[in-house]
Amino acid sequence: MSDLQPPRGTRDILPEDHRRHRHVTDTAFAIAGLYGYGEISTPIFEATDVFSRTLGETSDVVTKEMYTFDDRKGRSITLRPEGTAGVARAFISGLRSAPLPVKLYYQGPMFRYERPQKGRQRQFHQFGIELLGVDDPLGDVESITLGAHILGDLGVMDRVTLQLNTLGDTESREAYRATLVEYLQDFREQLSEDSQARLENNPLRIFDSKHKGDQAAVADAPLLSDALNESSQDFFGRVRDGLKTAGISFEINPRLVRGLDYYCHTAFEFATDQLGAQGAVLAGGRYDGLIKQMGGPETPGTGWAAGVERLSMMIAEPPLSPRPITVIPVGDETKDQALSIAQQLRHAGLAIDLGFSGNLKKRLNRANKAGAIAAIIIGEDELAKGVATVRDLETSEEAEVGLSSLQEHLARYR
RNA sequence: GUGGCUGUAGCUCAGUUGGUUAGAGCGCCGGGUUGUGAUCCCGGAGGCCGUGGGUUCAAAUCCCAUCAGCCACCCCA
The missing domain is CATH 3.30.930.10 (Bira Bifunctional Protein; Domain 2)
Incomplete structure (x- = not known):
């Protein structure tokens, strides 16, 4: 582990x-x-x-x-x-x-x-x-x-x-650095260990310190802004x-x-x-x-x-985009058709999830959890009629759509 | 690098004064007559209790070390 x-x-x-x-x-x-x-x-x-x-x-x-x-x-x-x-x-x-x-x-x-x-x-x-x-x-x-x-x-x-x-x-900073170091000499004892070292190599950074002694030492120190x-x-x-x-x-x-x-x-x-x-x-x-x-x-x-x-x-939760459309085959006989319809729609630029397993209920459930906006249900009944059932997962409205106009019908979900 | 707090299932946590097969909720998987989504019912998987030592007849529980997370210092995005 x-x-x-x-x-x-x-x-x-x-x-x-x-x-x-x-x-x-x-x-x-x-x-x-x-x-x-x-x-x-x-x-x-x-x-x-x-x-x-x-x-x-x-x-x-x-x-x-x-x-x-x-x-x-x-x-x-x-x-x-x-x-x-x-x-x-x-x-x-x-x-x-x-x-x-x-x-x-x-x-x-x-x-x-x-x-x-x-x-x-x-x-x-x-x-x-x-x-x-x-x-x-x-x-x-x-x-x-x-x-x-x-x-x-x-x-x-x-x-x-x-x-x-x-x-x-550089000129201003060097000049100021000298005055600051000189001023802080009197406070050397109360400075933190880190800041004592900074006195040598980077005295300006003492201003940044949250150490109480450092802050007190620097409280009334001359300011860089006055030395520009x-x-x-x-x-x-x-x-x-x-x-x-x-x-x-x-x-x-x-x-x-x-x-x-x-x-x-x-x-x-x-x-x-x-x-x-x-x-x-x-x-x-x-x-x-x-x-x-x-x-x-x-x-x-x-x-x-x-x-x-x-x-x-x-940041706030960013939007889920694009929301997919789930293609759900019902029955083993429809899987090939479902796959080719899914591919066709993907090539048309739609985000398509394919439901892989479980009964229709499970697959709709998964589609819902995946944030799908609609489901395309393809069963033997539909195929016999040359249509697919398109279910809007927000409104629960269903429509039978001819396979040839599926792409057109789904344009509203892009 | 220093100091404090924490570490039990994927997540949030329970676990009595150390006592036998470690629990819950949520999530996940499956089922409730292979055709309808948040609910409901049933079932299941999943933990060597962070890791390694020690004390003890016995350790998730006590001690030590170590690793990791969180918080602060330091510093920075």
């Missing part, structure tokens, strides 16, 4: 789950298409340094969450923990001469070695977009607008809030204005800090309180230095990723 369980933090996505899963990704695909984005798939695993060099050597993802192993030739391989680094790599190796901007979306499994809990698994799925080659704040606005559009169509907008912050450009240089302030101002123009409401959250090193300027997160401790359903920001850092041409980028499982948990 225990051998039959999937590995920790993974799960089988059964047909019922997939209906929700697919509804999320189908919606996202359709809307990304409306914004002119094209689909890209990158490998599920990459050379380890694709992630370790870009996400930040000290980030949690790199230090303790990656699935890394050596392949048979001793190359270090890592199952992708997120999508952006792989897409950036693909851009450099295969799309560098493409006309800018390059607008991409992707969907697929990601892997992070973490302790599972609600809304958090070791293998999970993300849908994400990347907009490459746009340094204008309008790019951030488009990216966020696209995300909001998808959340809106999924019907979850009323249960999320858009949290927005800026990390400023003029161009960073201007950039952020134009993002906010753009969002207002697009009619998207947001809250400024000065404590919102991205965990991955490659972010600059815009950082945002659509957050909910409905998924336990996991707040983010769609989050991202700007990453202007990433592609150059990986060895490509200097190319600005902005984008986000959304958790497919998290969104699946939030």
Whole structure:
């Protein structure tokens, strides 16, 4: 029994789950298409340094969450923990001469070695977009607008809030970092162990901590927003204005800090309180230095990723579509006819279930449970007359329909 | 990685102070004269009580370990 369980933090996505899963990704695909984005798939695993060099050597993802192993030739391989680094790599190796901007979306499994809990698994799925080659704040606005559009169509907008912050450009951030570290020296003793280490390598992240001592230390600390240089302030101002123009409401959250090193300027997160401790359903920001850092041409980028499982948990039950029509033969002599009628109708584009066994009562019962909208009953009586009995399973109305006009009659159920 | 809670049939759970062949509801399968769907009646399959050790004459029940789930921290989608 225990051998039959999937590995920790993974799960089988059964047909019922997939209906929700697919509804999320189908919606996202359709809307990304409306914004002119094209689909890209990158490998599920990459050379380890694709992630370790870009996400930040000290980030949690790199230090303790990656699935890394050596392949048979001793190359270090890592199952992708997120999508952006792989897409950036693909851009450099295969799309560098493409006309800018390059607008991409992707969907697929990601892997992070973490302790599972609600809304958090070791293998999970993300849908994400990347907009490459746009340094204008309008790019951030488009990216966020696209995300909001998808959340809106999924019907979850009323249960999320858009949290927005800026990390400023490199100059602003470096300057601020120095003042923050200096300020926090006096509080060193009360900081958590993790945050004491962050003092050295990523002091901004202390803002994110839920540790009481950390929060107290940071409560009256100088804010990054006060340390922004003029161009960073201007950039952020134009993002906010753009969002207002697009009619998207947001809250400024000065404590919102991205965990991955490659972010600059815009950082945002659509957050909910409905998924336990996991707040983010769609989050991202700007990453202007990433592609150059990986060895490509200097190319600005902005984008986000959304958790497919998290969104699946939030959406309403998606419609069962298409509802099938069940073909039910009565008596052994009619099976061949039933089969060929079923095939004919399937080729005409109708969703057809064939009742396999049991008496008529059982088969109608099964058709009902399968969500069928109608049943086509084919018995010897019918065949003798060259008709089939079509029973509407909603209204219970029955009609005898000539076999030749069956297809026409069923058109109402498409 | 840390801490807390949990683990009996596909699902939700019961199982007395440790005592012999471990139960219910739902679901599933079959039947109620191979022709009519949610109901009703009858029958059936399905559990080495998460796994491995230990204590005991005797363990689903007590102890230890381990695995998995849930919750929180950490962090994130």
